[in-house]
Amino acid sequence: MIDVSIEAVVFDLDGVIIDTEEVWEEVRRGYVAEHGREFLADSQDRMMGMSTGEWSAHLADEVGVPRTAPQVAADVLGRMAERYRQDLPLIPGAADTVRALGGRYRLALASSSARILIDQVLATAGLTDEFEVTLSTEEVPRGKPAPDVYLEAVAKLGLTPGVCAAIEDSSNGLRSAAAAGLTVIAVPHGVYPAAEDALAGAKLVVKAITEVTPEVVSNL
Structure with a gap:
């Protein structure tokens, strides 16, 4: 089996960076x-x-x-x-995690939020410049659990899904990233836990976004 190194990380927004x-x-x-x-x-x-x-x-x-x-x-x-x-409900440690991963990997964002909300959240959080690509499911034919938003984000990076990791929390988000062929990291939400079949598609399940360090991603 050929070892494939992760080159980029694609974040979800709601439930991963902000607790909305x-x-x-x-x-x-x-x-x-x-x-x-x-x-x-x-x-x-x-x-x-x-x-x-x-x-x-x-x-x-x-x-x-x-x-x-x-x-x-x-x-x-x-x-x-x-x-x-x-009041922007940033998840504790999420902004630092984005910046830490951005120090080693190319970053994209694939969100179900509307473009107006994505741009506002990233600006308020001071994270706009951390992402090369930001994409709303408004901008692709189908929302999650279809793979469209992840496939488009990867394409905009000029990469293939096999060298990209996704960080997701919801059942539909996890299914979307897995269907697109990314290596999936699950950060299940405490109030809205993901379905077992969706979690089964994840390579790694963590309890908090702060557990997703550059070293953890490099070991996927």
């Missing part, structure tokens, strides 16, 4: 309730990893919010941006 899954759920549940509707039993799990177009369509078409999907997206993204302006 609970914020997303709170904002979207509140928005849905204002319109007299309720989440479906599987809405939260399904929306984790969906692109903006996909989750807004879910809330409009399946949950029944009486607004068009583009209107739902604009409403919810506006509320999320306001929450980020008030």
